[in-house]
Amino acid sequence: MESSSSSEDLDNRDLERNEGHDFLMNNTVQTFSWNDLTVTVKDRRTKQPRNLIEGINGTVQQGELVALMGPSGCGKTTLLNVLARRAASSGAKTSGCCYINGGEIDNAKFGRITSYVEQEDALIGSLTVQETLKFAADLSLPSFVTKSQRTERIKTLLDAFGIQNQASTLVGTPIRKGISGGQKRRVSVASQLITCPKILFLDEPTSGLDSTASYEVISYVKKLAQANKLIIIASIHQPSTATFQLFDKLLLLSGGETCYFGAVKTAPEYFDRIGYPIPSQTNPAEYMLDIISSDFVANAEVAQDQVGKIQSSWVQSREQTALRSQLADRELLEKKDQKVAVDEGSHPGLLSITSSLLHRSFIKSYRDVVAYGIRIVMYMGKSST
DSSP states (O other): OOOOOSSSOOOHHHHHOOOGGGTTOOOSOSEEEEEEEEEEEEOTTTOSEEEEEEEEEEEEETTOEEEEEOSTTSSHHHHHHHHTTOOOSTTOEEEEEEEETTBOOOHHHHHHTEEEEOSSOOOOTTSBHHHHHHHHHHTTSOTTSOHHHHHHHHHHHHHHTTOGGGTTSBOOBTTBOOSOHHHHHHHHHHHHSTTOOSEEEEESTTTTOOHHHHHHHHHHHHHHHHHHTOEEEEEESSOOHHHHTTOSEEEEEETTEEEEEEEGGGHHHHHHHTTOOOOTTSOHHHHHHHHTOOSSOSOHHHHHHHHHHHHHHHHTSHHHHHHHHHHHHHHHGGGSOOOOOOOTTOSOOHHHHHHHHHHHHHHHHHHOHHHHHHHHHHHHHHHHO
16 A cells, blocks of 8 residues: 655654664654544354444544553553554454554554554563663664664663663563563663654553552653654553553543543543543542443443443544544545655664574573573483483
């Protein structure tokens, strides 16, 4: 599919040739929007089609941090995967459109301007924080990004996430103490930013962290989005009041359908207007999750009726009407054809990747001598029986 956009080209120089402290700056993607996203699977029990998410709309401006929130099983991870153009579910059918600056771009070009941070940290515990970022750079950046530019990017990211003092500290293994859980999450995010994406997707970045560590992680992410005009979309389960207020926008889901989309600061006024005022001295995120959840309640039927009312209120709301109008205007801009420039040498070569993997494996081996020793003893024990 050919690219189309309502503003300037997604220039390759902006993607990978930025130098100095501003290499993260997003001068490429002004808006990211999606229209009528639906994911359908075949229900294993009834064998009938079932929607995991249905008719989801949204739009995000550069510099905004967006929360995808809802009770367990509401479809937020499915939506995050669809937005990031990852597999939504086995055998799933996806419909709807996503737009960059009002137009569509193909998957290869989309991959060049986005990164995805998994819920589980995939870090190697026997590497230091700095080595983790160095290998992330070596395994993802093309050869024209010089050694000095890579070093500058690593230093910038260490400073941006407040982990410069832990640069020489091991990430940590089960038998070797390392950095804290919150710091690990920051390292995971930083390692995905080494390629300077313009849109960043975070899957449950605060999972497993206490409220203080959660606030720190989202606070650093928020500052990064604002300072560099990045678009960051994160699924999140039940944030504290302080953490929740760091987000610019909220997409609230229940049963795969939208209950609210808009500014976090206007959510209380909206819910008050539809008959669900948020009590004072109450965590607004917790209250909203309570009223849209039909699990773990005494009367599930009453709870489901309430969720249905909230979803209907959104469909009929002036906010939804305005959003649909905005998305319709964007689709008209799609007719302006502007190609996305992509450098053929946008990935490291096979020799470079192989060398980096061998180097990383060697470091891991000599630092994990105890672990390897235990394995050898176990294998010897098995062979002797």
